[in-house]
Amino acid sequence: MTGVLETRGLAKRFGGIVVADDIDLTLSAKRIVGLIGPNGAGKTSLFNLLSGVEKPDAGSITLDGKPLVGMRMHDRARLGLSRTWQNLRLFPSLTLLDNLLVAPRHYASENLLTLFLTPGAINRAEKVNREKAMAILERIGLADLARSPAADLTFGQQKLAGMARALMNDARCLLLDEPMAGVEGQSYTTMQKIVRDVAESGVAVCVVEHNVAFIRDLCDEGIFMFAGKMLARGTVEELIADPRLTELYFGT
Amino acid sequence: MEYFYTVIILIGLYVVLASSFNLIIGYGGLISIAHPVFYAIGAYTSALLSRDFGVPIVASMFIGAAVAVIASIALALPSLRVSGDYLLIASIGFQLGLLELIKNVSWTGGAGGLTNIPSFLVQSVGRETYVALVVVVAVLSVWLVRSIAHGPYGRALSAMRDDELAYSALGRNAIATKVSVFALGSGLAGFAGALYAHYFRYIAPEQFEILQSAAILTMVVVGGMRSTWGPVVGAVMLEALPQAITFLNLPPSVLGPLQGLLFTGLVLIFMFLRPQGLVPAGDLWRATGDKDAR
Numbered sequence: 001m002t003g004v005l006e007t008r009g010l011a012k013r014f015g016g017i018v019v020a021d022d023i024d025l026t027l028s029a030k031r032i033v034g035l036i037g038p039n040g041a042g043k044t045s046l047f048n049l050l051s052g053v054e055k056p057d058a059g060s061i062t063l064d065g066k067p068l069v070g071m072r073m074h075d076r077a078r079l080g081l082s083r084t085w086q087n088l089r090l091f092p093s094l095t096l097l098d099n100l101l102v103a104p105r106h107y108a109s110e111n112l113l114t115l116f117l118t119p120g121a122i123n124r125a126e127k128v129n130r131e132k133a134m135a136i137l138e139r140i141g142l143a144d145l146a147r148s149p150a151a152d153l154t155f156g157q158q159k160l161a162g163m164a165r166a167l168m169n170d171a172r173c174l175l176l177d178e179p180m181a182g183v184e185g186q187s188y189t190t191m192q193k194i195v196r197d198v199a200e201s202g203v204a205v206c207v208v209e210h211n212v213a214f215i216r217d218l219c220d221e222g223i224f225m226f227a228g229k230m231l232a233r234g235t236v237e238e239l240i241a242d243p244r245l246t247e248l249y250f251g252t
Numbered sequence: 253m254e255y256f257y258t259v260i261i262l263i264g265l266y267v268v269l270a271s272s273f274n275l276i277i278g279y280g281g282l283i284s285i286a287h288p289v290f291y292a293i294g295a296y297t298s299a300l301l302s303r304d305f306g307v308p309i310v311a312s313m314f315i316g317a318a319v320a321v322i323a324s325i326a327l328a329l330p331s332l333r334v335s336g337d338y339l340l341i342a343s344i345g346f347q348l349g350l351l352e353l354i355k356n357v358s359w360t361g362g363a364g365g366l367t368n369i370p371s372f373l374v375q376s377v378g379r380e381t382y383v384a385l386v387v388v389v390a391v392l393s394v395w396l397v398r399s400i401a402h403g404p405y406g407r408a409l410s411a412m413r414d415d416e417l418a419y420s421a422l423g424r425n426a427i428a429t430k431v432s433v434f435a436l437g438s439g440l441a442g443f444a445g446a447l448y449a450h451y452f453r454y455i456a457p458e459q460f461e462i463l464q465s466a467a468i469l470t471m472v473v474v475g476g477m478r479s480t481w482g483p484v485v486g487a488v489m490l491e492a493l494p495q496a497i498t499f500l501n502l503p504p505s506v507l508g509p510l511q512g513l514l515f516t517g518l519v520l521i522f523m524f525l526r527p528q529g530l531v532p533a534g535d536l537w538r539a540t541g542d543k544d545a546r
Contacts, residue, residue: 051421077423089418091411093537101404102411103422109404110424112432126404149536169423 003028004204005050005081005173010059012049018228019045020056025223025230027173027204032195034219034236035208038249042228043208044086047175051083052076064172078105080172084162084179086208092151096142096161099150100133101126103168133168140164141190156187163194173204180211192218212240224248257383261451263491264386265444268393270471270483272440277469278477278533279401280433281413283336285465286327286343287441289350290320292460294442295449296360299369302450304359309372313446320442321435328434332427339434347462354457365456372450382451389447393440398480400436402540409433410537470515474522476529485530490515 003026010023019042027033035043048054050061052073061068063079091099108125109115115122137143140160145153153161163179179191195218199205209215215222215236222236224245231248232239239245273287298316301307307315331342355363373382400406408429412419416426449455467490475486494511502510522529 053417053421072425073417073420074423074425077421083421085418089415091414091418093410093414093535094407095536098407098537099411102408102419102424105423107404107408107424110408110429112400112405112436115400115403115405122404165422 005061005063005206007050007061008059010046010049010056010061012045012054012056012228018042020049020059021228023059023228023230025206027206029172029202029204030199031220032199032205032207032218034215034222035206035225036210036212036215036222036236036239036249037225037231038251040227041225043225044177045228046225047083047177047206047208050175051081077169080105080169081175082166082169082171082173083175084166084177086177086181088158088162090150090158090161090165092149094150095147096137096150096153097130097133097146099161100136100165100168101129103165104129104132105169105171129168133164136164136167140194141186156183156185159183160187160191163191167194167198171203174198174206176205176207176209178208178210180209180214188214212236216240254379257379259492259495260383261386261447262495263488264383264390265448266468266471266487266491267390267484268444269441269468270475270487271394271397271480272437272444273468274472274477274483275397275401275440276434276437278472278483279397279406279409280430280437281336281409282328282332282430282434283340284328284343284434285340285462285469286347287438287468288460288464289343289347290324290438290441291445291448291464292351292354292455292457293320293323294445295455295460296354296366296445297442298446299366299449299455300359302370303366303368309370309450313372313443313450316446316449317439317443320445321439324435324438325431328431329427332430336430344462347460347465351457351460361456363457365454366449367454369449369453369455371453374451386447386451389443394480394484396440399540401478402480402538402542407537407539467515470519474518474529476531476533478533479529479531482529482531482533489530490518493518 005027007023007025010020012020023046037043049056052071056069063081066079068076109122134143134146137146140163142157142160142164145157150161159179159182166174180188183191192214195205207215207219219236221233222239223230224232224239226248232242232245269287269291276282276284294316297319298312301312301315302309327342327346328339331338354360360366373385408424412426412429420426471486471490472483474490475484476482493514497510498507
């Protein structure tokens with residue numbers, strides 16, 4: 001099985017701190033990979049390398065065979081790479097619905113010339129995006145809050161909103177950075193179902209998460225990271241059962 | 253009556269300048285104060301093309317605006333690639349440098365200014381027509397800025413101002429967004445410059461100095477940044493009030509300083525009493541159809 005997203009020998013260091021050391025990662029369609037490890041293991045840094053926030057020192061990244069290294073962040077997103085953020089990064093000056101409406105993979109009104117020359121196409125694109133955004137909000141259980149300012153949502157709702165925004169891309173590969181931190185009750189169940197449905201629809205999903213139960217129930221494969229290295233991979237159960245990894249996770 | 257027309261024309265041109273500057277600094281969040289230099293580029297280009305090269309005035313006005321657009325892209329593209337803060341420094345340098353150049357070459361009329369600029373409409377169909385033209389251009393500019401800033405493009409601008417990293421990660425090109433909004437705002441300023449040149453028929457580099465930057469910035473801030481009507485109110489008020497006190501029949505030695513005081517005083521009053529401006533924009537971005545869109 002070939003991967004949707006593949007990295008080979010990916011490396012990055014900040015001064016003396018190694019955040020990625022020879023990372024070979026393969027994310028495949030319909031599969032959910034969980035990254036676990038203590039804080040500072042390089043999980044979020046890996047997401048930053050993949051999405052283009054940081055440039056790797058060495059190694060390659062491909063999405064559907066296209067090389068991503070050297071490509072700007074927005075171009076990667078336009079190829080179908082979508083991510084969420086640990087600290088959410090919703091747009092506080094926009095409503096929930098408008099947060100989703102700026103997020104489709106292609107945004108017709110981004111170009112001023114198109115805006116002036118083809119107002120009809122812009123209106124049609126807006127209508128299509130609006131319907132799509134409402135459908136996603138419906139699915140995620142936030143449709144009633146569509147017109148609320150994003151900043152007014154509760155933390156759990158904001159997490160779901162970040163997820164909803166990432167879904168507007170119709171991504172080939174979805175990177176989720178701690179989707180469950182601070183999420184409880186109904187939101188927890190909803191999030192779990194959405195992640196599973198998205199994967200089943202053919203998306204390659206990668207999750208960074210500290211909630212072990214969530215990751216165990218959901219992931220097809222777990223990767224244990226420590227000091228920028230992939231120390232072990234297997235099912236999440238196997239990783240949890242390994243006393244050596246548990247020791248690294250909690251420190252001694 | 254001629255004086256009255258002059259005031260209306262100046263107010264109209266400042267409405268264009270303040271609205272377009274609001275698009276750049278307010279909606280776009282781009283910190284530049286070089287707006288008058290694009291006003292100057294439009295004015296000088298149109299004046300020189302029509303006076304010395306026989307280009308029809310209407311064509312030279314549009315070319316003036318186009319040259320302002322090109323110059324703004326040439327300024328914004330390299331500086332924005334470095335960082336947002338760099339634009340401010342580069343814009344000040346560009347303004348000072350270009351005005352210095354205008355002062356020191358002969359074909360622009362030098363520091364003494366450019367005279368004998370061909371007149372447009374005034375002699376053929378009358379002053380009223382020119383006043384009407386400026387008013388129409390001002391109304392169109394306000395409408396254009398509003399439909400952009402409160403339409404789908406404005407939604408993207410708002411998101412970009414909030415969080416550029418998240419904006420880029422969604423597939424939006426932040427540099428292209430910024431450069432386009434800067435170019436459009438500068439092009440409008442360029443067109444206003446051309447309109448100025450062919451009515452007053454005399455332009456000098458000192459009219460486009462940093463003091464002019466301060467005036468336009470004040471109109472936007474006092475009126476209300478990021479609202480449609482704020483810069484309009486700001487332009488009318490700050491252009492009309494200093495003109496109005498000329499009717500008080502004060503001696504020129506008092507009048508000049510009084511106008512300066514009025515200007516500075518207004519800024520100080522607003523800074524303390526109403527920092528959000530006369531027409532506050534609100535925290536949330538609104539689409540044009542929304543009843544809360546200002």
